[in-house]
Amino acid sequence: MAKKSIIDLYEMKQRGEKVTWITAYDFPTAGLVEQAGMDMILVGDSVGMVVYGYAGTMPVTMDQMIYHTEAVRRGAPNTYVVGDMPFLSYQQSVQDAILNAGRFYKEAGVDAIKLEGGKRVVPQIRGIVDSGMVVIGHIGLTPQSSAQLGGFKAQGNTADAALALLEDARAVQEAGAAALLVEAVPPETGRLIRDSLRIPVLGIGAGPHCDGQLMIVSDLLGIFEAFTPKFVKKYATLADTMRKAFRDYIQEVHEGKFPTEDYCYRMKAGEAEKLARSVASRKA
Numbered sequence: 001m002a003k004k005s006i007i008d009l010y011e012m013k014q015r016g017e018k019v020t021w022i023t024a025y026d027f028p029t030a031g032l033v034e035q036a037g038m039d040m041i042l043v044g045d046s047v048g049m050v051v052y053g054y055a056g057t058m059p060v061t062m063d064q065m066i067y068h069t070e071a072v073r074r075g076a077p078n079t080y081v082v083g084d085m086p087f088l089s090y091q092q093s094v095q096d097a098i099l100n101a102g103r104f105y106k107e108a109g110v111d112a113i114k115l116e117g118g119k120r121v122v123p124q125i126r127g128i129v130d131s132g133m134v135v136i137g138h139i140g141l142t143p144q145s146s147a148q149l150g151g152f153k154a155q156g157n158t159a160d161a162a163l164a165l166l167e168d169a170r171a172v173q174e175a176g177a178a179a180l181l182v183e184a185v186p187p188e189t190g191r192l193i194r195d196s197l198r199i200p201v202l203g204i205g206a207g208p209h210c211d212g213q214l215m216i217v218s219d220l221l222g223i224f225e226a227f228t229p230k231f232v233k234k235y236a237t238l239a240d241t242m243r244k245a246f247r248d249y250i251q252e253v254h255e256g257k258f259p260t261e262d263y264c265y266r267m268k269a270g271e272a273e274k275l276a277r278s279v280a281s282r283k284a
């Protein structure tokens with residue numbers, strides 16, 4: 001399948017064709033995602049929680065994001081890859097935002113970057129877009145400001161809150177963002193934002209009306225067990241499969257059942273006997 005461009009994503013919105021998007025953090029997973037025919041990959045700062053085991057996304061650094069994004073790019077050369085700007089890589093100044101967005105392009109070959117926030121990040125979005133890069137906005141539950149939001153909670157679930165989110169969404173669009181991610185809002189709010197914007201509105205926990213859906217790969221595969229948000233559907237339970245494989249391996253090693261001959265290298269012809277004679281003559 002040909003790699004998508006931002007134009008393709010617009011056209012998909014116009015045709016009412018849903019965009020599929022998933023996170024990935026490493027080379028093998030990215031390769032499998034590409035083989036499955038996913039439209040987009042997000043190298044999310046959720047890597048901090050699901051790979052590094054942090055309690056939130058705030059400790060994640062630009063260098064960590066670059067390492068993971070490079071690996072994903074190598075694994076999925078023909079998929080639209082989005083790099084996620086980590087905490088404090090863009091909040092302090094427009095210059096920081098441009099330089100760090102540029103690192104994703106120069107060092108990891110992304111197709112777009114994503115950053116969190118509505119009106120308050122308009123100058124950063126403008127700066128990055130004016131420098132020739134593609135920005136995807138992110139509003140609703142924005143994990144980098146979870147302390148201000150009172151934790152990882154649903155957003156936009158009152159009429160006032162939904163309208164405030166719509167204002168943020170419009171500000172992000174007018175600043176030049178090419179698409180918008182909306183996280184953890186009721187379907188009514190997701191639909192309002194989708195219907196009001198020209199750009200593709202992708203949702204994670206934002207209901208079925210969005211122009212596309214994003215899932216965290218470790219949630220979809222059932223690997224991450226620390227907590228499961230309401231919007232997660234597990235398409236596999238790989239944690240069980242992995243635990244069983246680890247236990248079977250331990251048991252077989254303890255019982256001497258692994259490795260059998262099938263898993264051993266062979267001596268070259270005649271060399272085993274030669275070795276045995278040599279060892280015997282040294283002992284004599």
Ligand code: KIV
Nearest residue numbers: 023044045046084204
């Ligand atoms: O980092 C990430 O994976 C994200 C999603 C939670 C939306 O930003």
